[in-house]
Amino acid sequence: MTDLDARRTPVTQRAVEEIKRRIADGRFGPGDRLPTERDLAADLGVSRSSMREAIRALITLGVLESRHGAGVYVTALRPSDLLETFSVLAEVSQGATLLEVLQVRRMLEPAATALAAARADDAQIAHIGTLLEDIDGGDGTVSADLGFHQAIVAATGNATLAAVNDGLSSASFHTRVWAGHREAGLTAKLREDHHRIHEALLARDPDAARAAATAHVLRVEDWLRAELRGQADLRGQAAAGPGDQGPADADPAGTVDPAAARER
Amino acid sequence: MTDLDARRTPVTQRAVEEIKRRIADGRFGPGDRLPTERDLAADLGVSRSSMREAIRALITLGVLESRHGAGVYVTALRPSDLLETFSVLAEVSQGATLLEVLQVRRMLEPAATALAAARADDAQIAHIGTLLEDIDGGDGTVSADLGFHQAIVAATGNATLAAVNDGLSSASFHTRVWAGHREAGLTAKLREDHHRIHEALLARDPDAARAAATAHVLRVEDWLRAELRGQADLRGQAAAGPGDQGPADADPAGTVDPAAARER
DNA sequence: GTGCCAGAGTGGTCCGACCACCAACGGGTG
């Protein structure tokens, strides 16, 4: 079977899988340096070009990293290493998919915030308080907001959770959210949400934290829903649009709870 | 600035970002065919080798796909396309990280199952019932189990949610779980969980669905915790272990709720 | 002992060639 498989499988892909296998079974451990591209290519019986493509793929996955002139290394294989890639989702996605992303965040962030309320230590909560002041201070609001939320999720002590949530929150999306709220004069509401979350953390109250986080995500979700509907209306007026281009991706991501009901 | 940036930025990376930019601003849309590697390389002023590495990276990210002899195409950019990559996390991870993964699933799956109970149509629920019989039938249990859970999450209608959850459940991990439960004579318990979930879906009862899903994930989590502790004990007896290899990743991912309390 | 510098080794880039594969065009056949 191996032979038949190998015959029709692209050489590069085979190389990728062979390296993954060697990492999985421990021949290459986290932080280890790999043999040189030339040696590895000879070892696996492929050209250096193909080997480089395989390495490039594994670098993209966050499994390897290369240092010019020094060698190729296995990363620490932390969740944050391996999940960095999927920020492309929030980067490239538009429209309905963004709503889906927010729906997932509405499942994760409240639970994460509640966890943080129960487990964060004083230093972490103090740090979060500092970030909150940065937001209100007004300078670099977007990145400050991003940092605030990341710090909360990080305070859960669950690196995987933090990495997943970070992936679902992209800087570019946050920028749009803030711009949209500023335009609508709603920044005060966001501020209010943040303070409520912080107070819940200070009080070590998981339930309050969960509720505050839910309200926050919901607010953003409502805004996005309205904005998307606005865009759709504009397009609808202009023309029926011959190719709306979306074959799949189905319905506009409805919801179960009141937020959706309100919308309909 | 552009010039200075460009000078020290690897050519391949610049190519990756340029293509991403062209996708983001719509010059390349979902399903479109890209210019040939040779043309694209000439256009961006890089060699074909570097262009191929850039394309390879974007293929790994799920943004592009190439068809031998036919051309390179932009994918549909569905969440499932873009999130396929992160199954490496569940593939490569071990020990404490797996616990973290389960903790995230404990936030997602209950919410997703509840959503499915509210939104799945009759056909979807019937299909899920079929998969349930496949599991009990006993043949290909692992893949059947995987299919059961995936079908439920898919029934939420949120493709992003489904893709994220799939990424957190790898086939190899499921295999370990089933083997471990069979060994411990707990397969009946898993079966029981599945039926409870299905009944909640049939009854369109989100609360019951949430509870059943939580119990199920919790059961797996408990088992994994015990197994990891067993392994740690073994290692502890044998030797103090010079390189436990984990520099970061911190504490063993505790929990807030009863499951953790029971454990301590 | 300390600092610097040159060399060897490594990844980064480029080039040109050839192979494997697909798709569309064409001529042949019914």
Next chain:
DNA sequence: CACCCGTTGGTGGTCGGACCACTCTGGCAC
């Protein structure tokens, strides 16, 4: 005329080799 099938051009896949940019290390000079 309609349909089938082989040809042919163009595409991605692989290869080998060359050179550049960078890092690290060991030995030299001070």
